Amino acid sequence: MHIVVCIKQVPDSREIRIDGRTGTLIREGVPSIMNPYDLHGLEAALQLREQHGGRVTVVTMGPPMAEKALKQAISLGADEAVLVTDRKFSGADTLATAYVLSEVIKKVAATWGPVDLVIAGKQTLDGDTGQVGPGIACRLDLEQLTYVEKIVAIEGGRIRVERHLEDGIEVVETALPVLLTALKEMNTVRRATFPNMLAAARYKPIVWTTADFPDIDPQQIGLKGSPTIVSKSWVPEVKKVNTTYVDGAGALWQALWTTDLPDRLGWAAREGAK
Amino acid sequence: MSERFDAIVVGAGPAGIAAALTMARGGLNVLVIERGEFPGAKNVFGGVLYRQQFEELIPEWWTKAPLERPIVEQNYWLLDETGAAKVGHRSRRYVDGKPNNFTAMRAKFDPWFAAQAEAAGAVIICETVVTSLIMEGDRVIGVRTDREQGDVYAEAVIIADGVNSLLGKQVGAHREWAPHEVSLVVKETLALPKEKIEDRFGLEEGEGATIEILGNPSQGMVGLGFLYTNRESLSLGLGIMVNDLAASGRTPYDLIENMKQHPALRKLLQGAELKEYAAHLIPEGGLRAMPKLAGHGWMIVGDAAQMVNFVHREGTNLAATSGQLAGAAVLAMAASGSFSPEGFQRYAHDVGASYIQRDLAKYQRMPAFLHDNRDLVMGKVPQVLNESFYQWFSVDERSKAEHQKQIIDGVKGMTGGTWNLMRLAYKGWRAMNE
Amino acid sequence: MEYQGIMVWVEHRDGTAKSVSWQLIGQARRLAEKLGTEVFALVQGDHVGHLAQEAIFRGADRVYVLDHPVLKDYRTRPYSTSALTAIREVRPEIVLIGATYQGRDLAGAIATHLPTGLTADTTMLDVEPDPSRLLLASRPAFSEKLMATILCKKYKPQMATARAGIFEALPRDESRTGQIIPIPFEMDEAAIATKVLAFLKGEDRVNLEDAQVIVAGGRGLGGPQGFALLKQLADLLGGVVGASRPCCDLGWIKNTHQVGQTGQTVRPKLYIAVGISGAVQHTVGMGGADIIVAINRDPNAPIFHVANYGIVGDWQKVVPELIEAVSAGRPLMGVAGGEAR
Ligand SMILES: Cc1cc2nc3c(=O)[nH]c(=O)nc-3n(C[C@H](O)[C@H](O)[C@H](O)COP(=O)(O)OP(=O)(O)OC[C@H]3O[C@@H](n4cnc5c(N)ncnc54)[C@H](O)[C@@H]3O)c2cc1C
């Protein structure tokens, strides 16, 4: 089985602060990490390789410093890691990113053999759209299974998974090759062994630039190929609240009943049913 | 597999990296193991980096490394409850040409420094804890890490794991630090726009200043505060000897909050936004707490070996020098083809002959002196000094003679008489001079 | 032909619509007014005629219906293929889809095929009137710390997914009329690789992100025991327990419960902060709650700056009393003190 995992290096958005005066991000000192969902996607791939044999190829499109995330993937046990990097790819939105990644996956297939499974993360911490996965699936004409929390079985060229939805779990089956997007619930990410850490420290990822894609459409990549633009950003205002001080728990409970909470939370309905 | 290295360095602080860089440049196969997410990830210091010792490792390093501000002005402030007696020195001599020292952030400097060692060929593995040394008899032959298949072997292991050196304890290089040998420092990084920093501290663009703070903030305990200017933030810290802190029942957090409210500091900090806080130990036992430095297969460097000159708040430079000396000793052994116990002892001799030993020897009585006289040094001296300045500068109905008599009485009263004052001065002088 | 009109995808499970769909039709109405255009609903499914009618009551002018057995359960390929047929035919200038799991799945596929730009997870939707008629799609970024407005100038339709619970639905109005337009669509079940085998309806998971009520504890609880009491209160209110960072660092509670800058960002309807001082690193994570209650014995605690209701007091007294009050159910109004509102 050949599995391709799409990973992205992202700033740890939990550590990002906003400069209150200028409304800009303070990226300084913010660690770059592998997008957490992608890490779970990679773990899923490694587990499948253990069960079914095959290989795991990791790809990322990003700046040279994304090499660090690829090395991490190698330390966890990926077979090969590809860094797709070029000025011309930068500034891409989800449409352009998915286009390039779909070309990358074609090239991965041409280089190391046909791909049975592509795994992306549920969403990224920075882009935060969850659109790149479906975008890749469309471009490659793959079946897509998003928000997967469990791979139930892979046999006879078919895959069965559990998808996590707001109101429950959907059990779905489809034919390989397929693209799935991974949730954290899928697994617990392993800790790299020491020999793998050493291998990763010495590993040099394979680097592909636009020159490696002679047939790519320059109109569809990077900033040029991106229909969406960020026109402005601002720091959301802290809502001003007038605090009503209440005297003890009983008074608080009464006060809460004067709001719309009992309706919106169904307390009123519950009371009515009594 | 069990790959064998020429040398393993535990800890990617200034000491460990200096060692790794030295050895990797000499062509050795070097492995550095660091528990942090990256070198410097959790490392805390004031902090001031000194040009000299790093220059010996990387000429002109300061033109390339990520630093905050070259320092033009250094101050001592002695605080009583509301006042501040200030002494300091400002001069362009510190920065014209090759600067004397710089403020810096470890989370930025350490990764840069480590990258130099990596470029020289050292392999650095992060997020990995060395849990113990692997011994063969009394010889250290490798390290065990907290990862699967995590044993690694080497001819030499350099222990650079910082103040709370677990590995140092394992080789019996030292005992647990006594609570009067380490201080606990809490440090806050407070974001402030650079124009504000330069205005408030009277600095030209890019210049830096430091303030060491004695007196009221430590609330009578042996301790020292500091306030340093970074590019776009201030580093505010307060360190208290662990024994005093434990006895007081106060929290460092509460003490630093209190310090921020001092009238002499409040305005400097106004509007600055808390970016991060951290706590760390500083070994302050000095020479008398310094352990055995080497044995068969191992050497111990930097904070792990108590190499901090706290009187001058120097630590990183001693760390770098000790690492360099240890690295050189390994290179010499590799060149001779023999990793004998004597080869490792060469490092101990070299430290003995260096400024590290001489500087620490000079202040070896200081920890005990401060411990024994903390009420005076931390409390009464700053108080009396503030009172003296007040009398000196105040104009009221009294004559100058009356004011000055009050100063003298105050000084005498502090120690209970002239005789005691002279004894204290003598002991203080001795503590500074072996 | 020009692109015009705003199309909203009507999501449903087994014929019961998701409320986000009606919320988006409500918002689409407001935007359509500004643009002087119409609101379209797109209904897909098997025997979903009633949803088409309902969409009109909810504010749609025209409803396009794709009714076919292969559309019984949501599946990406049949849904996206048929939706594309409709979109290509109708040519709406804006397409809005709920940012639910299925909605995001569908939107990503459609936008790629068209192709066009797609803004995910918006919480503010506005339009610029003629001549630009641009959709101003704004969304939170970087853990809610920043808002960004995203435009799609050169491609049509402009697409966005939008969060549930943000926009207001219109009151259901049975007197509203509109057009229901079936769109013919053929697909052979045999040609679809994906099969939905089962749907296991689940209780909403106990997770902070989706919780409606959060009872959170801070260092003021003084130890892990306090959390047991908070759990009791949370259970009564149908909520979950949150915590400030020190509590997690101290091991009083698992750090999956941490709310704040380095923990989870939450948006419950009710957030009760017990023994939490209200440091910004905490409040950035919970400031979006609709109603915040603070219980703290220090009247100067900054948590009161963000709280709608405050009780200055010791939680050891207040929380048990609150549990008692909640257990008793709807309070008798007008008794006991406290000037509410
Ligand atoms: C608040 C504060 C202010 C200071 N101010 C100054 C100043 O202004 N100027 C100055 O020169 N010095 C200052 N110092 C002292 C200075 O920081 C230290 O002397 C210096 O960092 C020592 O370097 P080191 O390499 O020995 O140890 P460290 O810098 O502590 O490095 C040790 C490294 O080892 C790693 N490690 C530890 N255990 C293990 C293990 N088991 N496995 C793997 N890795 C491990 C740690 O993560 C760390 O990276 C200050 C110290 C503090 C705490």
Ligand SMILES: Cc1cc2nc3c(=O)[nH]c(=O)nc-3n(C[C@H](O)[C@H](O)[C@H](O)COP(=O)(O)OP(=O)(O)OC[C@H]3O[C@@H](n4cnc5c(N)ncnc54)[C@H](O)[C@@H]3O)c2cc1C
């Ligand atoms: C980079 C960074 C990231 C951080 N990220 C987070 C984060 O994600 N989440 C987070 O929560 N914090 C975070 N913090 C920590 C944050 O700054 C505060 O320290 C923390 O939120 C304080 O937690 P607390 O309110 O529980 O504790 P305290 O600040 O100690 O407050 C305890 C409160 O309990 C009250 N109290 C005490 N006893 C009682 C009683 N018997 N009855 C009623 N009230 C009582 C006290 O009056 C006090 O207000 C972060 C800090 C930094 C620097």
Ligand SMILES: Nc1ncnc2c1ncn2[C@@H]1O[C@H](COP(=O)(O)O)[C@@H](O)[C@H]1O
């Ligand atoms: N630049 C990229 N390189 C590789 N994979 C990516 C990239 N951007 C997004 N992805 C994948 O697409 C998923 C969803 O990303 P997003 O649409 O940005 O939320 C991620 O979890 C990754 O698996």
